[in-house]
Amino acid sequence: MFGIEAPSIWLAYLLCVLSTVLCVVYGIINWNRGRGEIKPEDKTWLEEEKEIEESL
Amino acid sequence: MLTYIIVVFYFGIIAFLGWKGYRTTTGALDYMVGGRKIHPYIMAMSYGATFISTSAIVGFGGAAGVFGMGLLWLTFLNIFFGIFLAFVVFGSRTRQMGHHLDAHTFPELLGIRYKSRFIQGFSGLVIFLFMPLYTAAVIIGAAKFLSAQFGIPYEVSLFGFSTIVAIYVIMGGLKGVMYTDAFQGSIMLLGMIFLIFFTYNRLGGVVPSHRALTDMGGLVPPPLRAGGHQGWTSMPSFGSPMWWTLVSTIIMGVGIGVLALPQLVVRFMTVRSKRELNRAVLIGGIFILMMTGVAFVVGSLTNVYFHRNIDNLEFVTVTTVTEAGEPVTSPPMLAAFAPDPAPGVEIRPSETSSIALLAANRDVDSIIPAYIRHGLPRWFGVVFMLTLLAAAMSTISSQFHAMGTSIGRDFYEKGLGRGRRRAYSSVLVTKAGIFLGIVLSVFLGYWLELTFGGTGMEIIARGTAIFFGLCASTFLAMYFGGLFTRRITRAGAIAGMMTGFFVSAFWLLFVHMAESRALRLSQYLFGRPSLLEGVRTGFIFWQEVDPLFVAFPLAVIVTIVVSLATRPLPREHLDYCFEGIG
CATH class of the missing domain: 1.20.1730.10 (Sodium/glucose cotransporter)
Known part of the structure; x- marks a missing residue:
């Protein structure tokens, strides 16, 4: 496959492509899923993270 | 320009x-x-x-x-x-x-x-x-x-x-x-x-x-x-x-x-x-x-x-003279990798080419830069440099x-x-x-x-792999356990973390040949570059086995065993940690 004889190599090549396809399909299916409301704790966290960044 | x-x-x-x-x-x-x-x-x-x-x-x-x-x-x-x-x-x-x-x-x-x-x-x-x-x-x-x-x-x-x-x-x-x-x-x-x-x-x-x-x-x-x-x-x-x-x-x-x-x-x-x-x-x-x-x-x-x-491409061979007076000629390498002319160093054009490692004069990290420099258009070299x-x-x-x-x-x-x-x-x-x-x-x-x-x-x-492997051995067991189970105890987490870190460090210093030979501590203390030099168990060639392969499984086992033998964290704390997660 792909001009490569050793199965241990063409399999890796194939799995790279297939795992990317898996990521693409998963991303498309779940594109709009999982949107949670921002809770007060998220906001507190983000504000403090910003402070840490500023101090660096 | x-x-x-x-x-x-x-x-x-x-x-x-x-x-x-x-x-x-x-x-x-x-x-x-x-x-x-x-x-x-x-x-x-x-x-x-x-x-x-x-x-x-x-x-x-x-x-x-x-x-x-x-x-x-x-x-x-x-x-x-x-x-x-x-x-x-x-x-x-x-x-x-x-x-x-x-x-x-x-x-x-x-x-x-x-x-x-x-x-x-x-x-x-x-x-x-x-x-x-x-x-x-x-x-x-x-x-x-x-x-x-x-x-x-x-x-x-x-x-x-x-x-x-x-x-x-x-x-x-x-x-x-x-x-x-x-x-x-x-x-x-x-x-x-x-x-x-x-x-x-x-x-x-x-x-x-x-x-x-x-x-x-x-x-x-x-x-x-x-x-x-x-x-x-x-x-x-x-x-x-x-x-x-x-x-x-x-x-x-x-x-x-x-x-x-x-x-x-x-x-x-x-x-x-x-x-x-x-x-x-x-x-x-x-x-x-x-x-x-x-x-x-x-x-x-x-x-x-x-x-x-x-x-x-311009390939050359480099001939040097050893201490014993024997001339040694290198395999063909790209002219860019040849040493500067000096007495006792002879550089000759080569009529044969080489594989990548030898073309870059055994400098693995120069293979990609040499390919971009010599094998691709000049303008791409600049764009790739920005990349x-x-x-x-x-x-x-x-x-x-x-x-x-x-x-x-x-x-x-x-x-x-x-x-x-x-x-x-x-x-x-x-x-x-x-x-x-x-x-x-x-x-x-x-x-x-x-x-x-x-x-x-x-x-x-290797430098990257050592750091990544050390992170996995030291942190992964307690990170995974901390996210997915309430049963890993503080003692279990600490014991697993210490095991992962110290087994990795020991393996790097005294067993894994690539590092232990260079760091010389094993040679200094025990008179050999690796404590398991040349030792094989079936297909396992111990001196070549990465620290991760030993340290990570041990860290997982120690984390689980110590957790089973010690008391879990207070229920209120665990409830607080997993609130909204389940």
Whole structure:
């Protein structure tokens, strides 16, 4: 496959492509899923993270 | 001239985006604090730019020039573990728990989860002390490329690049400005797309170029063949030294280590919701394929290019005289890698070409830079240089960010219990830590090349793999346990963490030949470079087995056994940690 004889190599090549396809399909299916409301704790966290960044 | 125009243009855009970031506060955090939307492309590109660096492209690409396409297993693990599993399984829980516990660093998440200042302080110290190895790997990659591109000595390009890094950090490069990262990620993507198309096209197409590489199997140099090399489109022979290096260090070390990488864990927390993680899976998968997959395929195919192009490239042989008075002639190498003329050194034009490793005079980390310099159009060299500068800068900024918070917030504030949050002393320690991290990284970049350069060792890939493997061995068991089960106790977490760290350190110092021989401690104390030198148990060749293979399973076992024998954390604490997670 792909001009490569050793199965241990063409399999890796194939799995790279297939795992990317898996990521693409998963991303498309779940594109709009999982949107949670921002809770007060998220906001507190983000504000403090910003402070840490500023101090660096 | 073209080079300078493009470089000035690039830095102009970076400076503009950085300035825009400050002016209009378009940092990721500002966006999310304000509840605004960030385009998923911008978000995913900025992730990608953080995680892929010159280490992956130059270092592991060069390793592919030596080991061949077997490295594609690492690309598979990077996509499957590093993107899919990490984002889908670990990402959401990490974000939720991190926000709920108000944890801002990886050690802090672990420390609060297990109610242990010791865990936070110790983890912070481990990250601070060992991350410079990974940063050095990134810096070496950039310096090697600049050295090849401009034809300047390695030391000059190392210190030149380090100066750019220092200026970048001082000018506020540690502040995650999304548009800058996304711009850099986009440059990287375009550069790598061109690289793969150009390479395949030049070598006659996908299938013919792979076949040509297979046909070169007979050209594997005898020392590599003796180590188990069976050609660039085959895995090394099972159980051989090269097999163990490729599988246990390069593929597994980095492939699994990515799950417990401090910067990655913190990145999960900076997303707005699970939806952003889902979207990042799509773009991240493509991005990693185009970065590591391309680098490893092209790295392998450089062998075909160097072997075929005797007419376009200048190959020379170098004859030197040994102490015993015997003349020794090197295999053909590119003229650019020949030493300067000196008495007793004879450089002659060669009529035969070479494989990639020998063309680069056994300097693994120079294979990709040499290919870009000699095998691609000059203008692409400049564009690719920007690709690599972008890759290096964005990763380095996240590394120094992690180093600073590890030593200031985790070790000094929590571990030692000194200084309060936002206190002057704590900020000072953080800044001093970043400065020390820069100095240490640059020193390692210089020392590693001085010690291992031109020996055929893949310095960048190994340096990166050691850090990734150490992270997995030390943190992964308690990180996974902390996110998914209530049963891991504080004692179990601490025992597993200590086991993972100290077994790794012991294995590196006294068993794993690649490091133990260079560090000489084993030789000094026990009179041999590795305590298990030459020892085999079936197919296991102990001196070549990566520390991860021993330390990580032991850490998992110790974490579980000690947890079973000790009392769980208070129920109220566990309820609090898992609130909203289940």
